[in-house]
Each structure stands twice: as C-alpha cells, then as structure tokens.
Amino acid sequence: MSTSVQWTPTHGEPYRPVPYRPARMPAEESLARAAELRERMADRRTVRRFSADPVPERVVRDAIACAATAPSGAHQQPWTFVLVKDPEVRARIRAAAEEEERVSYAGRLGEEWLAALRPLGTDEVKPHLTDAPALIVVFQQRYWLGPDGERRKHYYVDESVGIAVGMLLSALHLSGLAALVHTPSPMRFLGEVLGRPVNEKAFAVIPVGYPADDCQVPDLVRKSLDQVLVEV
Numbered sequence: 001m002s003t004s005v006q007w008t009p010t011h012g013e014p015y016r017p018v019p020y021r022p023a024r025m026p027a028e029e030s031l032a033r034a035a036e037l038r039e040r041m042a043d044r045r046t047v048r049r050f051s052a053d054p055v056p057e058r059v060v061r062d063a064i065a066c067a068a069t070a071p072s073g074a075h076q077q078p079w080t081f082v083l084v085k086d087p088e089v090r091a092r093i094r095a096a097a098e099e100e101e102r103v104s105y106a107g108r109l110g111e112e113w114l115a116a117l118r119p120l121g122t123d124e125v126k127p128h129l130t131d132a133p134a135l136i137v138v139f140q141q142r143y144w145l146g147p148d149g150e151r152r153k154h155y156y157v158d159e160s161v162g163i164a165v166g167m168l169l170s171a172l173h174l175s176g177l178a179a180l181v182h183t184p185s186p187m188r189f190l191g192e193v194l195g196r197p198v199n200e201k202a203f204a205v206i207p208v209g210y211p212a213d214d215c216q217v218p219d220l221v222r223k224s225l226d227q228v229l230v231e232v
C-alpha cells in the first residue's frame with residue numbers, strides 16, 4: 001500500500017515493527033503469473049532507435065515510482081531519477097555524451113572492450129538522447145547530504161541502484177514501453193549539465209519510448225536457465 005507520509009532519514013531511530021500480512025496467492029495463480037511474466041520478460045529488448053511518438057508521461061512516472069519501491073541497503077534509498085524534458089538540456093546531454101563516446105570508440109575503451117561491443121552494432125552516434133520521447137537520468141547518492149552539509153555513509157549503493165534500475169526497466173517494459181540503458185563513459189558531465197548535488201553520481205541514462213518502425217536489434221542469444229541456475 002502506498003503511504004502519503006513524507007519520508008525523512010530514519011538514521012539511529014529504534015526498531016518499530018508493524019504487521020505485514022499480504023493475502024497469500026494460491027499456488028495455481030502463482031504458477032500462471034510466473035509463466036506469463038517469464039514470457040513477457042523474454043520479449044524485452046534494448047531499443048536504440050525510437051519512434052518520435054509521445055509516450056504517456058504518467059506511465060513513465062508510475063514506472064519511476066515502481067523503481068523507488070526497490071529494496072536498498074539500510075533502507076537508504078540512494079537514488080534520484082531525473083526526468084529530462086527540456087529539449088535544450090537534452091541537446092547538451094547528447095553533445096557531451098557523443099564527445100565522450102567519440103574518444104571511447106576511437107580507442108579509449110581498448111580492443112577487448114570494443115570487441116565485446118562489436119556484436120551490438122553500437123557507435124558514438126546517440127540519437128536516442130534527443131529523439132526518444134522521454135529521458136530518465138539515474139543518479140546514485142553516494143552518501144547522504146544533510147541541509148547543513150553533514151554527510152552520512154550510504155551502504156551498498158551500487159547494488160541498491162542496480163536493483164532499482166532493474167525494476168524500472170521491468171515496469172517500463174510491462175507497461176508497453178521500450179528503453180535503453182546507456183552508460184556513456186565517463187559520465188561526470190551529467191551531474192554538471194543537470195546541476196545535481198555533489199553527493200550524486202550519474203549511474204545511467206535511460207531513453208524511453210516506442211521502437212521506431214524500422215527498429216532493429218542485434219540477434220542475441222540469452223543463456224538458458226540451465227546455464228544460469230545452480231541448484232545445491
């Protein structure tokens with residue numbers, strides 16, 4: 001259930017248990033839902049060419065709200081999702097990203113990394129940064145920054161934000177939208193362009209929309225369950 005109580009840091013507060021008794025789902029319904037989800041998730045693909053058609057902003061906001069329900073180390077919720085709407089800001093992000101990517105693809109990544117990327121068909125041109133109808137930039141809060149500049153350590157930030165982004169991608173996909181996780185390297189320019197505070201570090205840029213009519217994706221094979229599941 002959602003709550004309208006505003007969150008504030010709970011650092012050092014005592015344990016305050018409340019009952020948690022969600023209705024148990026009958027096994028048959030669980031099985032049916034799991035099988036359907038497995039099929040629907042298998043259809044998710046990273047999209048790099050987007051249609052210009054607008055997406056309902058409410059769907060994007062709801063997906064971000066889903067992501068923000070993610071578990072996090074010590075419940076510190078160390079994430080910020082910036083929904084970039086201003087076309088001028090998006091153009092600046094694209095220009096800065098393509099500048100970094102030009103250097104990366106020209107050799108900074110090294111031959112091993114470039115070889116790993118080759119089957120994906122990516123290059124330094126990033127039209128999705130300006131052309132996808134929605135753009136989310138995810139930041140990790142490396143530490144908590146109080147109003148007086150006080151700092152508190154955040155725990156398991158990478159893991160927490162990674163899980164939240166996974167939930168964001170799932171929510172977008174299951175709501176009918178396509179997305180790309182773009183990680184220009186280095187990403188420092190994102191904090192500067194978006195004016196984020198010093199405790200925030202860019203994690204990923206996520207263009208969102210519908211695939212373009214002529215969208216193509218690399219022919220990739222996923223590991224089978226047998227290859228990823230070890231039962232002990």
Ligand SMILES: Cc1cc2nc3c(=O)[nH]c(=O)nc-3n(C[C@H](O)[C@H](O)[C@H](O)COP(=O)(O)O)c2cc1C
Pocket residue numbers: 044045046047048120122180181182183184217220
């Ligand atoms: C952490 C992470 C970083 C990624 N960075 C990029 C990127 O910078 N550019 C890009 O085109 N795709 C990027 N991707 C997308 C992957 O290439 C893609 O997920 C992978 O090739 C599998 O394809 P699929 O998502 O269609 O299954 C990234 C994915 C992840 C999870």
